[in-house]
Amino acid sequence: MSFSRKHLLGLENLEAKEIIEILNTAVPCKDIIKREIKKLPTLRGRSVVTLFFEPSTRTRISFELAAKRLGADTVSIAVNTSSVQKGENFVDTVKTIEALGADFIVLRHSVAGSPQLLAETVNCRVINAGDGAHEHPTQALLDLFTLRERCGEIAGLNVVIVGDIMHSRVAKSNIYGLLKLGAKVTVVGPPTLLPPGIEELGVRVMTNLDAALEEANVVNVLRIQKERQQKGLFPSLREYTRLYGLTKERLAGAPQDLIIMHPGPANLGVEISEEVATDPRSVISTQVTNGVAVRMALLYLMSGGENGDDLFN
């Protein structure tokens, strides 16, 4: 089987077997990263454009490294959001980029649905690198890869996602991916940060983190944005930390083999303490490494590769 999607806009519409194929292909990709000479000619002559309308260092660099290791040419375009507000037209911008000869556009945008608009506008392949509060499929894929690597099997895991579920594309893509692979998902946060109807996606909704952690195998801690507090969604970061911050004290009541994840960048001392982030149970830096492997696998499969066979050559 090969991965036959033209675009990757989200995990909602992928089938479990497609997700598994990407994860399987990421295994040899990770081996390549560990080699001394970390480069393959698979994407030689192709160009991958990372088009970021929102500042992000790690996701952009992760995509660029993934593309470079497969031999692609990469171009990185950071569009200042303020110039969009000044009237720079998205449709016009992306048509220009396509005309310059892009084979892939990797898009990060603050507005949900932009990757769909991009895919409807251009002929090249589109990868969603995070759109508003919609989806961030490659983050979820790397989280799934990390869990598979760590636990062998995702089916049956109890995964708690804690934090600003309302505004989180990471939560959304993780929910879709985890449920498709058979995990149980609980989302936890203050009522003002839990989006309406989230339970209809098939998750359990809780507001008490301690209770949720009791049976958890995995906790995925989301970044809390300071501007949410300014909008009145919770009273203070201090109180947020007291109720939902992952601290050593709070971990005392959780299973000893709990896996701790964070999509980064973390606000240390707010949603997660530094002590916990660097605890042996934390896989945060592994997640970053795995991000490159998963994105390599995706670029490889979307370029027409199969099963990763020639990745071993």
Place this chain on the structure above:
Amino acid sequence: MAMTYLIKHGFLVDPVAGRYGEYDLIIKEGKVIAVGKDLAGEGQEVIDAHNLLVMPGLIDLHVHLREPGQEEKETIATGSRAAAKGGFTSITAMPNTIPSADNASVITFVKTKSKEEGVVRVYPVGNITKGGAGQELAELADLVEAGAVAFSDDGASILNAAVERYAFQYGKLFNKPFLLHCEDKNLTADGVMHEGTVSTKLGLKGIPALAEEVIIARDLLLAEETGAWIHLCHLSTKRSLDLFKEAKARGVQVTAEVTPHHLTLTDQEVLGYNPATKVSPPLRPLHDVEALQEALIEGTIDLIATDHAPHTREEKHQEYSLAPFGMTGLETALGVVLTKFYHTGKLSLERIVQLMSVKPAQVLKIPGGTLKEGSPADLIMVDLNIEWEVREEDFISKGKNSPFIGKKLKGRNLATMVEGKWVYKSPQAPFNGVEKKF
């Protein structure tokens, strides 16, 4: 000098005159002068309306013509032609133009321009507050004297209840309705679609149903207290309906409209991020849509209005959150209503004429709504059974932002007469006789 016409063998639907069946009509000097069976006469142009409905022209009390100031979206010329095509013979012009219709000169401009370039009757609506900003009262007496038929700050609510209270009290000097867009913009914030499961899935910021409902509750209380005459624009939720029903039952002077899109489309339409589905108030979930349909059928809702809100292609062809709110409606309303309500057996033709012509005329206290002898000859000829697909290239309106594009409808207006003159004739109409500007 208008011609004299004899319209023969049409199926007349005129509930005000109590006529429902095959009748002939004679039109002379802009008026209906005779209605009867087997009429004859000399010197008239005879039109065979066999197999067609003849109905009083539709009246839309919620139209954004965008002129002056946003002629790239729509003009009085294009908007009134779109209206004529859709079967409307009278429309309002909402005041959120640039400059806004908060003063007599803009009202006069709209009236003059409509006479010169329009093809249907255009009734300007004046602002309630200066600039529609919700702070200071506009000069309501001036607006009425210039020809405003109603007051509205449509697009927004007057958030300061004290300002609205004074407006309602002062407004009692005039026998004009307040057309109210009910929305608490603090609750809407930067929301772009109905807040619910679909907005959560799409990651789009939601607008809670409450944003509409809290203002409706407040406005009903203010109207009850002051004795003002209010009309609620584009009701869209079940709870709004409940509040409206309760208030009506206890004697508040209130009427309400619903749009064809809120009656027939749910928030599921937003899946796929088509900006043509972005509208204020937003498309709601099925239970609200069903409640609106039920209220329409049982007669709680007074009338159907389109909230025709044209935008340019460039404005709508961008990221969902950045595209403006609004959809067009003049050219699809009748087809949608016939398809979803007449052909399904939910509404009779007489009820449809009540909802789209009789009642809007009553609310605005303007002529129309009937074709009895002596009435203005504002009429349309409708083919109930013609099946058609809504296509972007067929719109006369400058706005192509319709959520119905690609949908199949059954029933369509074929010809429109305003004051005894044909102002629209479809190529499918079975006769000749169009004069004036076409």
